[in-house]
Amino acid sequence: MAWFSKQKKLKSKDTTPAAPPTPAAKGEGIWYKCDGCGEVVPRAEYERNWNVCPSCGAHDALPVRRRLEMVLDAGTFQELDVELTPQDPLGFSDSKKYRDRLKGTFKSTGLRDAFVSGVGAVGGEPVSIGSFAFEFMGGSMGSVVGEKVARVFDRAYERRIPAIVFSSTGGARMQEGIFSLMQMAKTSAALHRFRAVRRPYVSVMLHPTTGGVAASFAWLGDFVIAEPKALIGFAGPRVIEQTIREKLPPGFQRSEFLLEHGMIDAIVPRLELRDRLAQLLALTA
Structure with missing residues (x-):
């Protein structure tokens, strides 16, 4: 049985449509209140x-397409692999069928799955x-x-170009069982093949990056970067505390803690990320 399917090939100019925004009540959505400082802007x-x-400077979640818009040079992004769709x-x-959950999430987000890729x-x-x-x-x-x-790694290998992956995930998808866990080995093997061309792989870990993704390719970058205060690790701190029955240090598994202990290379605020990535790629060209 197939793990995923290909839909009818789309033209290169087509991309997955964004979900229409929910109509807001009059006056609603004009202001934003920060959860960190309580400031209203x-x-x-x-x-x-x-x-x-x-x-x-608190970093809130950023939709995937806006993130790519922020990082990439204007007009250069070409989305690929849009024909791939998950199966069941x-x-x-569980509380609902997986296939129904996929349909509902597509309807609310406009995304076929939890990853957008391209060049x-x-x-x-x-x-x-x-x-x-x-959001997916x-x-x-x-x-x-x-x-x-x-x-992403295979294309980087074929074209002899750098690879960049932004990770923000709860880990493996339980609804696909072993098929999901197999992706840890599959992605790590693709990354190993890419190493042969000696071009950089930049892994950017966002809040949160946990589970099987953190335990595989996310931590295998030539440069491992994180956003401020991102939660990064395999199991979450609550699970660890309940398992070892000990209180964890303050800030455990946050990007600042990991930088202090040599687990990541740098913490880069979102507004500086594009310039820092451009600098890294220029130095390794």
Whole structure:
């Protein structure tokens, strides 16, 4: 039984349509209140600032397409692999059937799965790029996500260009069972093949990056970058505390803690990320 399927090949100019926004009540959505500092700012200003609070710098979630727009040179992104769609090989059902959950999430987000991939340019340097979409089932990695991640590395290998992956995920997708866990080995093997061309792989870990993604390709970058205060690790801190029956240190598994202990290379605020990526690619060209 197939793990995923290909839909009818789309023309290159076609992309997955974004879901229409929910109509807001009069006056609703004009203001944004920061969860970090409580400051209220105009939502338009907050969105122009790429969902970073202008007052305290707190980073909120950023939709996947806006993230790619922020990082890539204008007009260079070409989305690929749009014909891949997840299937339900196990006939999984919890509170609702998996196939119904997929349909409902597509309807609400406009996304076929939790990963968007393609090619573009950063600072004039061609790159093979992909980003998780946490808005799709918590960015969980199923067979389609794993295939798309592997293709990011395969394209980088074929074209001899750098690879960039943005991770924001709760880990493997339980609805696909072992098919989901297999993607850890599959993506790591694709990354190993890519190493032969000696071009950089930049892994950018966002909030949160956990589970099987953190335990595989996300931590295997030549450069491992994180956003401020991102939760990064295999199991979450609550699970660890309940398992070892001990209180964890303050800030455990946050990007600042990991940088201090040598687990990542740098913490880069979102507004500086594009320039930092361009600098890294220029130095390794």
